[in-house]
Amino acid sequence: xxxxxxxxISDQDYARVLDAWTAPELPASAAQGYWHAALxxxxxxxxxxxxxxxxxxxxxxxxxxxxYAHLVAHINPFKSNLDGTVLIGGKQVxxxxxxxxxxxxxxxxxxxxxGPYMLGADGQGRDVAARLLYGGRVSLLVGAASxxxxxxxxxxxxxxxxxxxxxxxxxxxxxxxxxxxxxxYLLAISLSIILINSGIRIGPLVVHSDDLIxxxxxxxxxxVPYVARPIRAQVxxxxxxxxxxxxxxxxxxxxxxxxxxxxxxxxxxxxxxxPIMMALNIITEASLSFLGIGVQPPSASWxxxxxxxxxxxxxxxLVSIAPGLAIVITVVALNILGDALRDALDPxxxxxxx
Amino acid sequence: MNMxxxxxxxxxxxxxxxxxxxNVGSRIVPALRKTVHAVDGVSLxxxxxxxxxxxxxxxxxKSTLGRCLVRLHEVSEGEIIFEGRDITRLSRRALRPIRRKxxxxxxxxxxxxxxxxxxxxxxxxxxxxxxxxxxxxxxxxVVELLxxxxxxxxxxxxxxxxxxxxxxxxxxxARAIAxxxxxxxxxxxxxxxxxxxxxxxxxxxxxxxxxxxxTYIFIAHDLSVIRQVANRVAVMYLxxxxxxxxxxxVFDHPAHPYTQALISAVPVPDPDRAHRGRRxxxxxxxxxxxxxxxxxxxxxxxxxxxxxxxxVRPALTRIGPHREVACHFPLV
Numbered sequence: 133x134x135x136x137x138x139x140x141i142s143d144q145d146y147a148r149v150l151d152a153w154t155a156p157e158l159p160a161s162a163a164q165g166y167w168h169a170a171l172x173x174x175x176x177x178x179x180x181x182x183x184x185x186x187x188x189x190x191x192x193x194x195x196x197x198x199x200y201a202h203l204v205a206h207i208n209p210f211k212s213n214l215d216g217t218v219l220i221g222g223k224q225v226x227x228x229x230x231x232x233x234x235x236x237x238x239x240x241x242x243x244x245x246x247g248p249y250m251l252g253a254d255g256q257g258r259d260v261a262a263r264l265l266y267g268g269r270v271s272l273l274v275g276a277a278s279x280x281x282x283x284x285x286x287x288x289x290x291x292x293x294x295x296x297x298x299x300x301x302x303x304x305x306x307x308x309x310x311x312x313x314x315x316x317y318l319l320a321i322s323l324s325i326i327l328i329n330s331g332i333r334i335g336p337l338v339v340h341s342d343d344l345i346x347x348x349x350x351x352x353x354x355x356v357p358y359v360a361r362p363i364r365a366q367v368x369x370x371x372x373x374x375x376x377x378x379x380x381x382x383x384x385x386x387x388x389x390x391x392x393x394x395x396x397x398x399x400x401x402x403x404x405x406x407p408i409m410m411a412l413n414i415i416t417e418a419s420l421s422f423l424g425i426g427v428q429p430p431s432a433s434w435x436x437x438x439x440x441x442x443x444x445x446x447x448x449x450l451v452s453i454a455p456g457l458a459i460v461i462t463v464v465a466l467n468i469l470g471d472a473l474r475d476a477l478d479p480x481x482x483x484x485x486x
Numbered sequence: 487m488n489m490x491x492x493x494x495x496x497x498x499x500x501x502x503x504x505x506x507x508x509n510v511g512s513r514i515v516p517a518l519r520k521t522v523h524a525v526d527g528v529s530l531x532x533x534x535x536x537x538x539x540x541x542x543x544x545x546x547x548k549s550t551l552g553r554c555l556v557r558l559h560e561v562s563e564g565e566i567i568f569e570g571r572d573i574t575r576l577s578r579r580a581l582r583p584i585r586r587k588x589x590x591x592x593x594x595x596x597x598x599x600x601x602x603x604x605x606x607x608x609x610x611x612x613x614x615x616x617x618x619x620x621x622x623x624x625x626x627x628v629v630e631l632l633x634x635x636x637x638x639x640x641x642x643x644x645x646x647x648x649x650x651x652x653x654x655x656x657x658x659x660a661r662a663i664a665x666x667x668x669x670x671x672x673x674x675x676x677x678x679x680x681x682x683x684x685x686x687x688x689x690x691x692x693x694x695x696x697x698x699x700x701t702y703i704f705i706a707h708d709l710s711v712i713r714q715v716a717n718r719v720a721v722m723y724l725x726x727x728x729x730x731x732x733x734x735x736v737f738d739h740p741a742h743p744y745t746q747a748l749i750s751a752v753p754v755p756d757p758d759r760a761h762r763g764r765r766x767x768x769x770x771x772x773x774x775x776x777x778x779x780x781x782x783x784x785x786x787x788x789x790x791x792x793x794x795x796x797x798v799r800p801a802l803t804r805i806g807p808h809r810e811v812a813c814h815f816p817l818v
Contacts, residue, residue, distance in 0.1 A: 166645070382589075382611055382612045392611075
């Protein structure tokens with residue numbers, strides 16, 4: 133009986149039936165490919181989309197800081213304004229008010245109106261709202277630039293160590309371990325203190341002590357091992373994978389294997405790391421700036437503004453709270469985005485992509 | 487089988503006492519350092535047009551041997567001769583023209599295809615690397631290759647995860663035959679597949695051999711698969727070849743006790759023919775390859791073992807035409 137059925141169905145028919153039977157059912161979107169599918173997944177994540185919108189709003193408003201200062205606040209946020217006045221409720225009020233007991237002065241509080249001193253003044257009589265936007269530019273710039281530096285070094289070192297192995301791997305691993313051995317803030321603080329006191333003067337290369345490149349470079353370097361190690365591990369796994377073996381069998385050059393087989397797989401790791409590292413870098417910048425060894429005046433960042441508000445905590449807490457909130461919202465948004473990207477791109481999740 | 491007679495001039499690939507050692511354990515403390523002989527002095531010849539089956543339990547070194555033969559592993563000792571030329575120590579650059587003549591099909595088709603590449607890119611890869619022709623020529627060739635392995639042009643833009651295991655292995659086969667190689671080393675190409683799909687893929691291998699005049703080294707632990715595809719078999723145990731011979735001869739009259747035990751373990755689907763009680767159960771497990779037994783590696787598990795077996799390691803000896811066995815007391 134069984135053999136009769138077998139004879140009636142040709143091998144090819146059988147193959148077709150079986151393949152149709154065993155092929156997984158897929159939505160049309162799966163054919164778009166890995167990146168499209170991942171992007172679609174992030175888009176479906178509502179929290180991630182809220183985070184993206186929040187980050188976009190922060191970024192655009194910080195980019196437009198000069199417009200705000202000129203058109204709304206009518207003030208130079210980098211100049212102290214100890215003798216100025218501001219119109220509140222039809223009355224001219226001095227920006228810096230003497231305390232009733234005659235000891236010290238208190239800056240004007242927030243007007244909560246879209247105009248000068250919307251969020252009040254700081255200890256120098258400067259517009260906190262305008263400074264917040266300018267500070268945001270610096271914080272976001274330092275965060276982004278140091279992330280670029282960190283990821284670039286991490287990718288180069290991680291791939292070199294993981295792909296070539298041997299002595300290159302040993303040397304790079306030891307370098308990373310040495311860097312890793314330092315408590316991260318201790319390293320950041322000691323580097324900052326040294327470099328910000330003296331600047332850098334190596335032959336024709338002169339970096340002034342107030343140059344933004346210093347905090348960017350310091351923050352960019354200290355986290356390199358934290359990214360380079362996972363990348364190295366991933367590349368080592370990829371290096372031994374069957375599809376790289378297949379590529380070697382085909383006679384592909386190292387460069388071709390790196391470009392076609394390794395990098396596309398490392399790229400997803402990098403994308404996941406980007407927002408997470410940026411969040412970490414923004415926090416580190418704020419910490420260093422709060423300690424006075426990050427961004428140097430005349431530049432302001434969210435960290436330096438928190439520091440500016442330190443002695444006003446009891447009278448005008450908003451000076452510190454506003455930049456603090458800005459940092460918290462940015463960092464939380466970046467982390468939510470990072471989580472969403474990880475969920476969408478995680479190599480372990482790729483088999484269940486559809 | 488006539489292709490095998492007096493065919494020394496047609497030997498395509500030859501392994502001359504190939505060994506592959508791996509160092510395991512501590513790199514720093516010498517006392518903890520151990521060497522595993524994954525492949526231990528294997529000599530083999532593959533004649534053009536034949537299928538050489540390599541069988542053995544998992545961990546016997548057959549996959550390592552296969553990877554040594556395509557230079558995915560560097561051999562520790564011995565030579566690999568391809569078309570009369572020693573390729574054991576050729577540089578990567580010098581090896582490139584030879585790469586296109588030796589291709590490999592891997593065990594796990596899911597792992598051997600990069601999940602980020604479309605089928606088109608996977609199959610075109612060898613053609614691009616070896617500068618097959620213009621874009622349109624490569625495109626046409628890719629479609630042709632997909633047809634040959636039983637897929638269609640509709641599959642070009644799809645990704646590996648959209649296929650079943652059998653289809654994925656077909657993609658891997660299309661990639662391997664793209665450059666019309668002389669030799670294809672298939673490393674357990676069907677053992678990751680469902681039994682129902684295995685037969686189709688095995689048929690595809692045989693069909694391609696006929697059409698393209700391929701030579702196969704077919705590595706498998708499944709004796710029924712080997713029996714179907716191989717002209718000749720080499721049985722491996724603990725890194726060494728213990729028996730070689732024409733498939734029929736080895737299966738009908740195994741000369742090595744290990745081969746006999748392996749064959750007796752194959753389930754027979756016909757209850758009338760099932761060898762009742764003739765099944766030979768091997769004692770114990772495969773020994774640790776880092777500390778192999780003395781003498782004949784098989785003696786602790788062999789029911790015929792005698793005193794000599796413990797002390798003297800038998801060499802692979804010719805016992806008939808196309809027949810070699812490494813046993814002091816061969817069964818035929």
